[in-house]
Amino acid sequence: MNEDDAALLEGLFKRYYFENVGRIHVPHKMGRREFGYQRFNGGMNRHLAMRDDGALRVMLVSNSPSDVYCSNAYYSFPDLPMNEKDWKGADLIFDIDAKDLNLECRAGHTVYRCSDCMAVSRDASACRACGSARLDSKSVACRDCIDASKKEVRKLEDILVRDFGIPEGSIRVYFSGNEGFHVHAYAPHFEQLNSRERGELVDYIRFNGAVPERFGMTRRQPKRDLQKTLPELGDAGWAGRVAKGIFVNKTGRKRFISQIDGDAYDSYQRSLREIAGTIGARIDPQVTTDVHRIFRMPDSLNGKSGMAKVPCGDLDSFDPHVDACVLDDGPVTVTARCPVAFRLKGHAFGPYDSEQVTVPGYAAAYMLCKGLATSSGA
Numbered sequence: 001m002n003e004d005d006a007a008l009l010e011g012l013f014k015r016y017y018f019e020n021v022g023r024i025h026v027p028h029k030m031g032r033r034e035f036g037y038q039r040f041n042g043g044m045n046r047h048l049a050m051r052d053d054g055a056l057r058v059m060l061v062s063n064s065p066s067d068v069y070c071s072n073a074y075y076s077f078p079d080l081p082m083n084e085k086d087w088k089g090a091d092l093i094f095d096i097d098a099k100d101l102n103l104e105c106r107a108g109h110t111v112y113r114c115s116d117c118m119a120v121s122r123d124a125s126a127c128r129a130c131g132s133a134r135l136d137s138k139s140v141a142c143r144d145c146i147d148a149s150k151k152e153v154r155k156l157e158d159i160l161v162r163d164f165g166i167p168e169g170s171i172r173v174y175f176s177g178n179e180g181f182h183v184h185a186y187a188p189h190f191e192q193l194n195s196r197e198r199g200e201l202v203d204y205i206r207f208n209g210a211v212p213e214r215f216g217m218t219r220r221q222p223k224r225d226l227q228k229t230l231p232e233l234g235d236a237g238w239a240g241r242v243a244k245g246i247f248v249n250k251t252g253r254k255r256f257i258s259q260i261d262g263d264a265y266d267s268y269q270r271s272l273r274e275i276a277g278t279i280g281a282r283i284d285p286q287v288t289t290d291v292h293r294i295f296r297m298p299d300s301l302n303g304k305s306g307m308a309k310v311p312c313g314d315l316d317s318f319d320p321h322v323d324a325c326v327l328d329d330g331p332v333t334v335t336a337r338c339p340v341a342f343r344l345k346g347h348a349f350g351p352y353d354s355e356q357v358t359v360p361g362y363a364a365a366y367m368l369c370k371g372l373a374t375s376s377g378a
């Protein structure tokens, strides 16, 4: 990003932090967590400790960081190097990102920016202006992606509450600030789990590696027993989810059993594999298993979009393209090169073909953060 664009974004971000300092959610056990931040065009500063919310606020306003992070782990000495921190435990965290869901809509709202000449087009193979193949993909706001990600959040919440016994009130759902959701679970009996044990939770949540034996069928199972052994729709946990996923309803269950022939085991195994993507929650395994991660801090701005990581409240009515657009709406003039249209705060923007436009600050920041606009030449 050129220096002028970075300075413009820093100004917008600083104003947000200055004016909203009181609404920044300060993490509990804050004195025992590691903090980190990045500035536009800057590297990562981590291994920082924040004594209290005053220190955090001073850091935000004086640095106007592009991104702010905080560990899910707590340590005796959060500001020492990793092997001297003395790890004491970590909250469970989950990341659901629309880009991992491989939705059909993505091609329609993904653009490619040339790293050599900065031209932007919808062509994924090569830059139309200079022929370079060094392209960076950028995705703009899409409602279908958000709705699909919300579905994954609901599946995850259901598993955390019903299967793991985590009270609903201990689970916080946040919009990530760009294209997905972060879920934080504060559950004392999970705090001590190490990375491998968290990996087992991930497999459970994603419904990885399910075998027919676990769900009422062995290779030599007599057909007459299946009525008793196969999962019922009302069963708790995965048994019930499998029944709903494969049989759909009671009639479907009966039909499934009556149609079973010689290779029932194999076809049941195939069905279990096929429904994993539908009934398992598609969380990012790396985020949950990393017990030393610094994770985007709630209420902080996301340098990839200029939107904020905000709590969702009611997930059904939550609209990130309105509720997370927190930057100033005063007019900003930029040269925009954004070949697809997008909507923020109820207003339509673009498409723009390298044209000078005056748009609200949040929309200018959105395009600047994604490299789809520049302040120079404006």
Ligand SMILES: [Zn+2]
Residues within 6 Å of the ligand: 114, 115, 116, 117, 118, 119, 127, 128, 129, 130, 131, 132
């Ligand atoms: Zn180019």
Ligand SMILES: [Zn+2]
Residues within 6 Å of the ligand: 103, 105, 106, 109, 142, 143, 144, 145, 146
């Ligand atoms: Zn989409």
